[in-house]
Amino acid sequence: MLKIKTVFFFITLTGLTCVSNFTNAQMAGNPGITLIHQIDSIIQSQVNDNKIPGAVIEVKKGDEVIYKQAYGYAQKLDYELRPLAQPEQMTTEHLFDIASLTKMVGTTTSMMLLVDKGLVHIDDPVSKYVKAFGTPDKAAITIRNLLTHTAGIYEWYPMYYRAHNKQETFKLIGELPLAFPVGEGRHYSDLGFTVLGEIIEKVSGLPLDQFEEQNIFIPLGMRHTMFNPLKKNQHYKIAATSPGNPYEKRMVYDPALGFQFKEIKHNQWNGWRHYVVKGEVSDGNAWYAEKGVAGAAGLFSTVDDLQKMVDMLMNKGMVDGKQFISENTISTFLTKDKFKNGLGWMMDPENSFMKDAPEGSFGHTGFTGTSIAVVPSKKISVILLINREQMGLIDGKQYYNVNPIRAAVFKAVMKYTE
Structure with a gap:
């Protein structure tokens, strides 16, 4: 060594x-x-x-x-x-748009903390926290289903065509029909983790970005992990991502990709970015519909900060001699389900x-x-x-x-x- x-x-x-x-x-x-x-x-x-x-x-x-x-x-x-x-x-030292690592670093870790404190239970029905999920087709969906991508929710949907902020986004997801039977298959879904972000906000009483900053990033010393870095009063080195959102636009326009929705008309919305995206989350739903803060995407981080998160998990929740998250909770989240994946991870x-x-x-x-x-x-x-x-x-x-x-x-x- x-x-x-x-x-x-x-x-x-x-x-x-x-x-x-x-x-x-x-x-x-x-x-x-x-x-x-x-x-x-x-x-x-x-x-x-x-x-x-x-x-x-x-x-x-x-x-x-x-x-x-x-x-x-x-x-x-x-x-x-x-x-x-x-x-x-x-x-x-460069910050990266970590995209769906947001689901793990931010949302899944937040759920670990809430479970650890007894504020949330993994097998609680989502309807306990989100009333829109109390309908007959969604009543059986649990937090576990959201974490394991088995809730049957759409894998992706261009929320920004019909929603302009997180409240409208949450409402729209609740109104959308299910795409698959609940619990019968793993269908990786950004929308499911967006709902988890909503639950975190409702249980904690804090906006998602504030909850994660106060309860995860500051305690773990992840000083360079954040949403919307351009809004901070510091100049960060940030790796650029896409020139606009050409692939996501293709997802809306090109039937070959299989994401066509009869209620979405191309001319309904035209807010596409026409510049190199740098310091703004590349993901369209997180940026256009949720102003950069979402349970599915939006976090920026550095390799050293991500290592601190990994170290905490590798050390079974111990950080500087103190139990940040209980070993039992980490074990629960890192136990395989029948689809060979854990809760989130x-x-x-x-x-x-x-x-x-x-x-x-x-x-x-x-x-x-x-x-x-x-x-x-x-x-x-x-x-x-x-x-x-x-x-x-x-x-x-x-x-x-x-x-x-x-x-x-x-x-x-x-x-x-x-």
Whole structure:
């Protein structure tokens, strides 16, 4: 372990090119050097090939950060996808739009705290907190169903066509019909986690962003984790995401993606952004309909802050010698259901970002290119943040698929940290 950490400082101070100065024999005899070489080769090649603009990675084993590095650029292109004359270099201090990691870092952790305090019970019917769910079709939906994506709620819906703030958004979700039978299948739903955000607000009496700041981020020392960073009285380094919302617009307009709703007419709304999104949440529902604060998306964070959250979970709720969340609650949330996932957290080892992970591993991904993979049995975590949306859509259809990068990095970490 000590050798690995020494190499981390050497690489950071002398530059990535020094990795190639090691002979094959030296790398073969030092798994720490080999791991760094593998990670650098995987990520830097993607940057060099203009597949991704940049990335930040942090790998930790036990109490030691064995590698932390930034690659490429925080912003490389303008709105027209033209190269900037002076692209912004990526650093490990940059904030990323963590997209659906918001569901874990913010919403799921909030639910853990409320469950821990006895203010919420996992198998409570949602209608106990949200009256709109008291209808015959929704009465059976529980908080567990929302956390496990088994509530039968629409997977996605362009809320901003019919809602302009969070109150209207909450009301609209309550009015929408179910898309699937309750409890009979896992259908990943942003709307379900938006409802969890509503429950957190109702139970706590605080807006979601204030509750999470006061009860999670400040206590854990996550000083660079927040919603709407541009509204703060500080200048943060922030990685840029998409030029507007071209993929989400395609979700509304293109029947081939399967998200067509007969009540949605294209000309009903035209508030699309026509600039590079930077410091505003990329997710359309979170930005257009909920002003940047949602249970499904909206958080910005750094790799170091995310590591603090991971450390708390890895240490079974202990932080600085104190129990932040009870071990029992964490165990409950990190126990697999019949669909091989936990409450909020993904645990199925078939997920490509943590392929073939040992039993008990957990993690999640974010649409912007972010991911967390945690292997408690080996005390290993891999946090990989990629601002893939900055490159725009490939052939006007989709963002670059970073799952192979995630899989290759995770495989290398598992291989060389035995």
